[in-house]
Amino acid sequence: MRKKSGFIVLSMVLAGSLMGCSFSLNKDADNSSKKAETTVTEETGKTDETTGMDTGSDTGTSEEASSAAGSDGKAAALPEEKKVGAGTGEMPEEYSKNMVVDSELSGKVSAYDCTASYHIPYIDYDSTACENVNTQVEKLANDYMTKEGEYSTGCIAIGYEWSVYEDLLSLVIRLDFDANEVADFYVYTVDLNKDIQLSKADVIDYLDIDNSTYEKEVQDELDGYFTNTYKDVTGTDEFLKETYDRTIAMSNIRDAVPYVNGDGELCVIGKIYSIAGPDYYERQLSVESLDEECEYSGAVYEAAEYDDSSYDTASDDYILPYSDSTYLTEEDLDGLTKDELRLACNELYARHGRKFKDADYQAYFNSKSWYHGTVEPDDFDDTAVFNQYELANRDFIIEYEKEKGYK
Known part of the structure; x- marks a missing residue:
């Protein structure tokens, strides 16, 4: 048997980069540590x-x-x-x-x-x-x-x-x-x-x-x-x-x-x-x-290219059009007002048809062509509904708001 080096390297796939493309034996339910969500x-x-x-x-x-x-x-x-x-x-x-x-x-x-x-x-x-x-x-x-x-x-x-x-x-x-x-x-x-x-x-x-x-x-x-x-x-x-x-x-x-x-x-x-x-x-x-x-x-590897014109109507209706499919950066949030940041965060929920207790938020999203409110606020579980980008972007926006002193 050949001698292998002792370190283990983690190699992640980037969401747009190819080959960036993600554990002790006999761990069972009794030994696994519990985490909260x-x-x-x-x-x-x-x-x-x-x-x-x-x-x-x-x-x-x-x-x-x-x-x-x-x-x-x-x-x-x-x-x-x-x-x-x-x-x-x-x-x-x-x-x-x-x-x-x-x-x-x-x-x-x-x-x-x-x-x-x-x-x-x-x-x-x-x-x-x-x-x-x-x-x-x-x-x-x-x-x-x-x-x-x-x-x-x-x-x-x-x-x-x-x-x-x-x-x-x-x-x-x-x-x-x-x-x-x-x-x-x-x-x-x-x-x-x-x-x-x-x-x-x-x-x-x-x-x-x-x-x-x-x-x-x-x-x-x-x-x-x-x-x-x-x-x-x-x-x-x-x-x-x-x-x-x-x-x-x-x-x-x-x-x-x-x-x-x-x-x-x-x-x-x-x-x-x-x-x-x-x-x-x-x-x-x-x-x-x-x-x-x-x-x-x-x-x-080469990523696909999207024609912005194919999203003219829908994109104009979103504050952050790609927050459900791309990880946000500070550049995406820079320039947004305090109210726009809150709307951008709520936009993640609105995409999935969540209704809002706040009447102003509800009226705002009712005005959007893509919004169809069907889920009561108390029945909505973001951790079960959101994908990996939405979960990360939700937390990123909240942290950004805290850094700006908005929360």
Whole structure:
């Protein structure tokens, strides 16, 4: 077994940056620490203790032969092993910095509501297994790419990263979706020397890592990411603990898909279960540094572009049009008056149909074309309804108000 370095590095996906693309064994309900979750009422910014909603039960483990971390989780049938190298009479092609390039499918597509950006990888290497991967990737792209002049399929950007570690080729494809900027990842790994596509277990065997050690390290990373994400959440101890337990469960650990990144680190695509928004988010997590470096690697990603004219009416009706899909900065809030900041915070609630006890706020939002008040204030649970951006932006606006002396 190769000696691995002792530090564990956390690698986060940026919401717009590709490969930035997120745990002790046998932790159970009795040992897990409880955390509380804060529900902040709009209008005043005061807190109420509430109980969140369950997001479902654990999913089953992925098929072992799969190398994909996306919606189907299944890789195509593995080709027959092809022997190359010394003693076989057939030498492998040399590796290069141009082993993975944009395919002919790549480009920008002008959809009705945005300009989608698609960088589809093509493995330019003489290998049966690589051709098999290219076929899978082409099908994936055709399934998700938006057609010119039509409404977006939901997939607004595709990018990828790749690396060659010794004879192991890792290819990670990221698909961005416009619903809360959720991303899916597909991982393909090939042993270039043997010319075979590898399963998850094959990758760990190739790297000569003890499986129990690997699972412990993955659990630690899932644990750390979850804890860091929700460290400031208080209120619903039981629900938060349940979500935490799902994140570090052995079934989730074994669902993680391993690969090697361009820095020579063993990484995984792991699921972080969520207390708001989607059931879980897929994240890129760095597990450990390996002995060797990757001589060849690359990454290509480009975010989608939105035409402001397609949002003319709606955008004008919002103080902060993208507060539900982008993390706010001080620049976004600078220049807003005290009253505008309160409205911007309440706007997060109004998007989800919350009614308001304050008559002035209710009248203000009633005047907006996008507002449909359907939820009574006492029945609204922001921690269960808000996505990750809305939760963060709610807290950011409140802190900004405090710094300005408005609260």
